[in-house]
Amino acid sequence: MATTNLSYYDKATIPNAKPFRFGIVVSEWNPEITENLKKGAIDTLLNCGTANENIISWDVPGSFELVYGCKKMIQSQKVDAIIAIGNVIQGETKHFDFVCEGVTQGIVDLNIKYDVPVIFCVLTDNTKQQSLDRSGGKLGNKGIECAVAAVKMAALKNIDRNKEHIGF
Numbered sequence: 001m002a003t004t005n006l007s008y009y010d011k012a013t014i015p016n017a018k019p020f021r022f023g024i025v026v027s028e029w030n031p032e033i034t035e036n037l038k039k040g041a042i043d044t045l046l047n048c049g050t051a052n053e054n055i056i057s058w059d060v061p062g063s064f065e066l067v068y069g070c071k072k073m074i075q076s077q078k079v080d081a082i083i084a085i086g087n088v089i090q091g092e093t094k095h096f097d098f099v100c101e102g103v104t105q106g107i108v109d110l111n112i113k114y115d116v117p118v119i120f121c122v123l124t125d126n127t128k129q130q131s132l133d134r135s136g137g138k139l140g141n142k143g144i145e146c147a148v149a150a151v152k153m154a155a156l157k158n159i160d161r162n163k164e165h166i167g168f
């Protein structure tokens, strides 16, 4: 059964994003999809109070390189959360499986190793239509969903700071 719409959120349930700085790492494979995911994410971060100058975005060649790009961003930038954006579409061979497995486990590993939440915004679809439907189509935009997750996780990361300062 197809998923529910990915784009609905209630701002009242989301911490104020003003204090936070966000990283976005974007795969250049399937740019028609990943650029829409990126736009949805940025629009949502701004709508939740993030200052434009507090969003830093890097591109990497493919979803498999998202792991290294996120690691490099964690090591060199002061960010409160990172959104890893990619789109892997099934081809003729098992390559899809290995790319998806690699980026998935790699992002899990980053969340374990470092104290910066990395949000999994990678569409792993059987067809391009499934990707279109989830990047601004009839099922919404996963970039919006992941930006909301990034704001909530940034607040959790800073839970020990003054609570009213981060909107609890």
Ligand SMILES: Nc1c(NC[C@H](O)[C@H](O)[C@H](O)CO)[nH]c(=O)[nH]c1=O
Pocket: 027, 029, 030, 061, 062, 063, 064, 065, 086, 087, 088, 089, 090, 099
């Ligand atoms: N087929 C897709 C790829 N493949 C490229 C890999 O991500 C990687 O860049 C390459 O194996 C070199 O290390 N990447 C996607 O993001 N989406 C695809 O559909």
Ligand SMILES: CC(=O)[C@@H](O)COP(=O)(O)O
Pocket: 088, 089, 090, 091, 092, 093, 094, 095, 096, 099
């Ligand atoms: C999903 C992919 O990795 C893309 O490179 C398609 O690969 P293939 O058609 O060779 O399986």
